[in-house]
Amino acid sequence: MAVSTTIRKHTATGDGSSGQAFTVPFTIDEESHLYVYEGSTLKTLTTNYTIAGEGVKLEGETQQIVVTWVGTTTDDATYTFIRITPRTQTEDGKTVSQGNMFERGLGKIAMQYQESM
Numbered sequence: 001m002a003v004s005t006t007i008r009k010h011t012a013t014g015d016g017s018s019g020q021a022f023t024v025p026f027t028i029d030e031e032s033h034l035y036v037y038e039g040s041t042l043k044t045l046t047t048n049y050t051i052a053g054e055g056v057k058l059e060g061e062t063q064q065i066v067v068t069w070v071g072t073t074t075d076d077a078t079y080t081f082i083r084i085t086p087r088t089q090t091e092d093g094k095t096v097s098q099g100n101m102f103e104r105g106l107g108k109i110a111m112q113y114q115e116s117m
Helices: 098-116
Strands: 009-013 023-025 036-037 049-053 065-069 078-083
Touching: 009 023, 023 078, 036 065
Parallel strands: none
Antiparallel strands: 009 078, 023 065, 036 078, 049 065
């Protein structure tokens, strides 16, 4: 996974539309690594929003995800998207190819490092 940006937090403004899509300029390894706030309220995946584009990104692939709001966004509200990568090792080398496991592990380390700064 190429981690081509140091961005891990993004804010956007709601426009009051139904199903508003927010382009977030960083990638996440899994959906659970993204925290989404409307104002200061943490929102819930599938109840309040959906995510497209998560997962391992190969060199040259777009380093972004799209968060689509379920229902109507609040006009002029601030929406905050934060990547928080768990500090655990989930790859055991038995369930994925060695090359993929290595690449994914390096990407995760890079994201964790960015979050510690």
